[in-house]
Amino acid sequence: MRPALVMAGLSLCVSLASQSAFAQTPQAPPTPEQREARFVSADANKDGKLDKAEWTATLPERAAEYADMIWAQIDEDGDGSVTKEQFVAFRMRRGG
Numbered sequence: 001m002r003p004a005l006v007m008a009g010l011s012l013c014v015s016l017a018s019q020s021a022f023a024q025t026p027q028a029p030p031t032p033e034q035r036e037a038r039f040v041s042a043d044a045n046k047d048g049k050l051d052k053a054e055w056t057a058t059l060p061e062r063a064a065e066y067a068d069m070i071w072a073q074i075d076e077d078g079d080g081s082v083t084k085e086q087f088v089a090f091r092m093r094r095g096g
């Protein structure tokens with residue numbers, strides 16, 4: 001293998017290693033604006049509310065088993081959908 005290629009490979013390894021270290025660094029909690037952006041992107045039919053199906057579609061697979069429990073906390077009044085204000089307030093309480 002040519003030295004230049006070895007150096008390129010090494011720098012790629014270092015770059016990947018530092019990216020993975022960065023990924024493990026705890027992230028700052030999202031800002032209210034980021035929480036609102038999550039709501040807007042999850043609101044598939046753009047009616048200004050999230051229903052459980054829209055919200056569940058945003059969950060990682062590992063969280064699906066907790067969906068009912070978490071949804072009950074988000075949809076505090078139990079009307080089957082949440083407003084942006086309810087969603088952001090929930091995320092602020094949860095810190096995520």
Ligand SMILES: [Ca+2]
Pocket residue numbers: 043044045046047048049050051054
């Ligand atoms: Ca909606």
